[in-house]
Amino acid sequence: MGNKTQISIVVFVFLGLAIIPLVAQMTDTPFYLDLARRMMILSIGALSLNLIMGYGGLISFGHAAYIGVGAYTVGICAEHDLVSGFIQWPLAIILSGLFAVVFGAISLRTRGVYFIMITLALAQMMYFLGVSLDRYGGDDGLPLIERSSFEPLIDITNNIVLYYLIFFALLFSLFLSKRLVNSRFGMVLQGARSNETRMKAIGFPTFGYQLTAFVIAGMMAGFAGALLANHTDFINPDMMHWTRSGDLIIMVLLGGMGSLAGPVVGALAFLLLEELLSGVTEYWQLIFGPFLILAVLFARGGLLGFFSAKERENG
């Protein structure tokens, strides 16, 4: 993690998340339970994007497509009376991975702005595919008939159970990211970000490493999609729209690109600000936009980096 402040922030965030159901019950404010669930799910999505963007230098503008694939897999399975989460969720992860293989194999042949445009185009293709799926709600979306069933293990129709399932899923995603980043695989990925030619000259076929990272990130996002479908009980093509991918990029940048827990902090801050500012004005983006610009200009390492820098300044 790097320093004490960062670790303290992350511990504080997770402790806070752990007690939210209790607080929500005591204060009779289920809304906060709902908000925190959404924050954690999008944190998983942002963590997955950070793997390729923060550590691999691959700015994907189509990452929300995998969230959509994961969500639609759950929705379509439920539509056909296949409600077992033991089948739905692995299927969502595998299908997202397969889409990521194809999209990665195409887009990773390009770099820079071309990579951004291709990922954007592929994700928009998925969005319009969702819009055209009349059998599954098309533009109107698809209500989830029944949440995924994990009987007899757990019952996620209970909102508290679903909350803690998402909480542990986020912890697991963070642990997985840490293991990946600190492995040799992660080092090669980071090395290729700064000098791809050099990494090839040392003996690493960087395309294979980047594609693998792309697929892992796609699968993690697909998992977030499966969670999101169960959280909202509704799936619609908007989940895959390019603006959703943009939101994920903002979360990563805001929290701290290339830092392990940065995307979690970024997702939490993004959704919290969205919630607070939208309560003040309908045009909340007018306030959020300048805030983001200031964050990017003055907190290069995102919010986590900003606090660590303060700690260093104070000795």
Place this chain on the structure above:
Amino acid sequence: MLKVTGLETTYGSSQVLFGISFSVDAGEVVTLMGRNGMGKTTTIRSVCGLVKAKKGSVVFEGKELLGQPAHKIAKSGIGLVPEGRQIFPNLTVRENLLATARNDASSKNPWVIDRVLEYFPAIAARINGMGNELSGGEQQMLAIGRALMTNPKLLILDEATEGLAPRIRKDIWNSLNDLKSEGQAILVIDKNLSALNQIADQHFIIEKGVTVWSGSPSDLSTQSDIHKRYLGV
């Protein structure tokens, strides 16, 4: 070990190499010399697959390397310390070394991180520092250490002492001497003729993309016209 014959390379429509030939035997230190812009780095880049050669042959340990991708050439046992060091700035010193560790040749006395740090104590003290926080000399030692961690059969150094303080240069030449005494085959590009003469078994001089002279350091020291004509000394 390495035999390069009639190597020709072009950048777009302009030809840079017109027929480079040289060889390196096991345990030998060979130098490529010549004035700036004569094609030394392009030769190395062509051998390593970083630039696509148009014609010729690069045989390493009996296998043709020409046309192979760079990562396969590296895996066959060629470790390159490139011009400008090119260490990974966003990785720590330890990560720079660990990321590249490999022992494909199953060397009996392989280069592992502790051995590299023993060889270069200066970087041992900075083991957890980021690559971009090192001085030029430390970066150069890290670049050599990183190449050694791949346990190369042939180590190639492109201008390894360029821009370094004399004391650091001396350390690096001493390290290369030690490596030679351990039987490491080395191909060096450098401008420091006196240092090269002390370490080299064979010199090759390149002029305008062609190998124009080859011989031992003692041959070169007796032919002052070669100095004047090709090395500008």
